[in-house]
Amino acid sequence: MIERDGYLPSSYGESFADVYDDWYADVSDVDATVAMLAAIADGRPVLELGIGTGRLAIPLAADGTTVVGVDASPAMLDVLGNKPGAAAIIAIEADMASLGRAPGLADHGPFSAVFAAFNTFFNLPTGDEQSACLQGCHSLLADDGRLVIEGFVPPAGGLTDGGISVRDVTAAAAVLTVSKHDANDQLIRGHHIEMRSGGNTMRPWIIHYRTPEQLDASAVATGFALEHRWADWHRTPFDPAVHDVHVTVYRKNSPA
Ligand SMILES: C[S@@+](CC[C@H](N)C(=O)[O-])C[C@H]1O[C@@H](n2cnc3c(N)ncnc32)[C@H](O)[C@@H]1O
8 A cells, every 4th residue: 555645536637737738748649649649539439647737638529529528626627628629528527437327428339449648557556546547447448449558668777766856957947856766666756856945846746667578468468469569649659779769559358
């Protein structure tokens, strides 16, 4: 059992919503993501786990795919809701570890694809919550549905114990990243700490990382089969010796 220290499913989003689009607009190729997901969706609805501010969902919906999203953070969903194009998206406040309890979600399925981009799946801090999420995805997918997960690949030599690094320095603020790694639990806890003359803002995060092989084992145990592992949303073939991110496509291989 990990110590939660008051960290809730909504904690990440509530602490990052005001800076998320400034800090993370360019973390991945949005056009390539939209192209791959639209091809998988093939005109049917998709579900995004941790839809956030709609960085991916808004362009995907604008491209013609019906997008439903869940997010545990009201602040993230507020940012999304105030953007042009948000009206096309069905956004539901819910914990992705308990998709069966997300109000009205099943009414929008079955989904052709469920996706979790940019390490969002690793935001679930325990293996039990990740397994529950996979089970929920399996239940909501059509029989030919796909689960797509983008995540970083833990380095073969292991991660460092953590530390402090400088994220940004301006005349008005310094942003430090402080993290601590627990190799046994495959857990990294961190804060981005924004220091200003008026006071500090703490932005906490937790990552329960998994190797691609561990993800595969959990997915197979849930009733998925590995279909593709790419290095990015352009379908670059994944080479574990070279790439530190993967985009993995699982297909459902047993009925819900
Ligand atoms: C890294 S952001 C990704 C946002 C968006 N998908 C993107 O790619 O820009 C992770 C998102 O997942 C949400 N999140 C984290 N834990 C969650 C949980 N247990 N259930 C639902 N949403 C969660 C956060 O609020 C945040 O919006």
